[in-house]
Amino acid sequence: MNRNYLKYILIGGASIFVWTGCDDYLNRESTSGVNTPDLIWQNPKAITAVLADMYDSGLKLDEFDDWYGSKKANLANQTSLSDEATASYQKESAFDKSNSTYSYGDYVFNDDMVTRYKQIRIVNNFLLNIEKTSVLSEDEKEELGAEARFIRAMQYFGLVKRYGGVPLQTVPQEYTAGNTEALYQARDTEAATYDFIINECKAIYESLPEVRSSDAKYRANRGTVLALWSRAALYAGTIAKYSKTLTLTGEAVSKGYVYIPETEAERYFDECYTASSKILDEMVPRVYSLYKSTGTEAEELAQNFYNLFSKAVNGDNGEYIFQKQYNVAAGKGHMWDKLNVPFSYRGDGWGCGMSPVLEMVEEFEYIDGTEGKLKMKDSGGKAISYDSPYDIFKNKDPRLLGSVYLPGADYKGYGGGKIEWIRGVINGQDGIGTKYEASAQPDKENKVVIDGQTYNTSGKDGGSLSVGDASKTGFYQRKFLDESLTDYTDIDAKRSSTPWVVFRLAEIYLNRAEACMELNQHLDVALKDINEIRGRAGIKLLTAGNLTLDKVRHERKVELAFEKHRYWDLKRWRLAHLDVSKGGLTNFRGTALCPYYNVKSGKYTFETGVPEKRKRLFLEKNYYTVFRAEDLSTNPLMVQNPGYGN
Known part of the structure; x- marks a missing residue:
């Protein structure tokens, strides 16, 4: 029988009782060192520490640093691969070549079965042992047991929303030499x-x-x-x-x-x-x-x-x-701010991560309840001029302003100023005239001289739809960003604790x-x-x-x-799986809002643009994640999900 399969079936014995980093739960004098199972269940603090580690290690929460493939540079998460946003970087096959198609991967946002069943076994082992211990009252056993069962239920929820039905295990499986068949279990x-x-x-x-x-x-x-x-x-x-x-x-x-x-x-x-x-x-x-x-x-x-x-x-x-x-001092921080702060505030690189798309911005209604489509042209088709890019968002649902950094908005974090994202300048007014557009990253050369006056064709936070790290849509995600953080250097320091x-x-x-x-x-x-x-x-x-x-x-x-x-x-x-026109992800790419500065009037007009990202293809089989070959070969009763063979 495959040894890796035995590992995740049988894990949860003495190996889970070697502890580091649990100072909040453990008194070092009474629980330090390697503890055998019989000692653990004689120590209430050690029992609580086991539970603490089940929270810390056993829950997959789709949180800040949960990236598809564990590659932060690809910026692929459940936001950038939904219809809310795209990723700013021109990396990962979803976010690079505009003339190609991105097919959602067979393993997209998978939850590794070996890891998950290891954690489920740890819970089952915990539940078995707290019933046997004599150092807890019956009320304490009931409450701790309920917590453990919640953690296990969350683990199964993470699995079922990805794979559909999975084998349900509520007690630790025991291996008898020569009888591997007893460990095989069909999917529920x-x-x-x-x-x-x-x-x-x-x-x-x-x-x-x-x-x-x-x-x-x-x-x-x-x-x-x-x-x-x-x-x-x-x-x-x-x-x-x-x-x-x-x-x-x-x-x-x-x-x-x-x-x-x-x-x-x-x-x-x-x-x-x-x-x-x-x-x-x-x-x-x-x-x-x-x-x-x-x-x-x-x-x-x-x-x-x-x-x-x-x-x-x-x-x-x-x-x-x-x-x-999260606790940065204890080495338990995350890197969300470093990966998502707008371009001009990002310190030594990175930043910019999520680029909300215009379609998402327009989902936010106006305060009076009318639909949220932005007013770029008047009834006669003439471009509407605004004193500031921010003015086009007047009277929008306040949740938009709290969730998204908009062009021209005040940046209330460290450094202050405004979010500056413009697509280019127009030598004219009312959106009519020769256009000069951003063609490079904001900190590169994006300038044009008109009548002896030099103009920036990009804002300090972006303007290109195809090049560099800055947003390709005109927007940045504000929700969750820590505007009190002052140090955006060294991404691996994980300085964020929101x-x-x-x-x-x-x-x-x-x-x-x-x-x-x-x-x-x-x-x-x-x-x-x-x-x-x-x-x-x-x-x-x-x-x-x-x-x-x-x-x-x-x-x-x-x-x-x-x-x-x-x-x-x-x-x-x-x-x-439906086409984007019917509310689906297939053929979704996202749209950019493109503010232009009109030289003759000193005002801004708006157009839409297409970021150079791939169109997407979500197949029906992508509703369920594929099981890996080893998940099937080590358990002959497992049946592969539809669309992947067996």
Whole structure:
């Protein structure tokens, strides 16, 4: 039998008890050195340390430094490979040659099975041993066991949203010499895997406290488990409802390892509604509340929305239900700021990472509720002139200003000034005249002399659609950027510590509203939930007459932008394979907003441009990740996902 397979089946014994970096949980005098299993389970602090490492090592959260292929230079993550943004660098096959096509990879955003089942075995081993220990009270066992089961449920959720149904293991497997067949396990169905996650949440949520003490506030609590229940049920419901639009066939389909029967959709939507209501009706505002500004002006509302995700607030916003914290001093920082700060602020290279596309910017409505298409031309087709590039965004949803750095916007981080991204200059006015466009990176030669006057054809933060590291769309991502950071040098120093949000209250409002619309029930509740979100944003509320499923999905797109939901949403709605004109990812490239400075008038006009990025191709098989050859060869009962052979 393959030794690597045995490794991930059997890992979780004494090897997990060699600890480094757990000072917050361990007293060195009582737990230092290599501890054998029998000693671990006689020490409450060591038991808690095991749990701490399960949080630290066992959860795959699609967080800041989670890059496809673990290559940060490629900038491929669930934001840049969704329809929210593209990557600034002309690297990786998704972001280089404009005359080519990028096909989503078979392994895109995969979760390595060996690693994941190692972590699942560690949880199962933990659950087995805390039942045997005599150093914990029954109440302590129940609570720690519930935490461990939540971690395991999260692990299975990470797997099922990628692979469909997977083998469900709830006890450590034991190897008997000469009997490898006993370790083989077929996949459970996709429905059974989602049911396991949901049922685990239902079984454990009451065993966890609603609120934890300050020294344990980042551990899972009751709301965390309910949030997972809500999200998992919504995913399952939409997969059940919309998979009928696909044409995938094969053994994995016929055995239910992928796809969920459409007849199950209503049950899952009911589960989502129930879980969401337990948070929204029983814990708001007593435990959670939306983070709101006391001001009502657009800039105040925009700053409030930015602050919600900022390092300055650091997750203490009343809205985060579960988050990952970072600690630079302890070597547990991340590099998000260094990879994403706008070009002119980036220190010794890198920066610029995510380039939100014009389509995403225009998803944000105007404050009066009208659609968000920018006003570049008047009714007669004449270019509209603006005093500043920033003026074109007047009266837009304040969440846009809090989520995206726009051309001409104030940069409130270290160094100050404004974001300067212009496509070029026009020797004329009203957008008419000879154009001189940026052709190099912003710190290179981008100048033209007109009537003896020298003009920059690029802003300090970009202007080219094809060259260098700067944004190719005119925009940078603001959400999550730490504007209090002052040192952007040395990417490997990982100086960033802004927390990553896993679950927050706004998502739960959106989950319940979507479930209501899918059920065609509780529509008054759905309207209230959506208007809670829009009211906090400061834009016009919806009425019963204009509440639709598309409106709910639209609200989800703008509220949760760049939080790595959109890629998974397009997959569960079974839209990703469609042409971009129908809301899918196929043929998506993204559009740039191109401001031009008009020399004769001293004003700015706007056009659109096409970044030199590849068009994309999302195939139906990409709804499910391929299993590696070794995953199949070491377990003959495993069946490959459709579209990949077996």
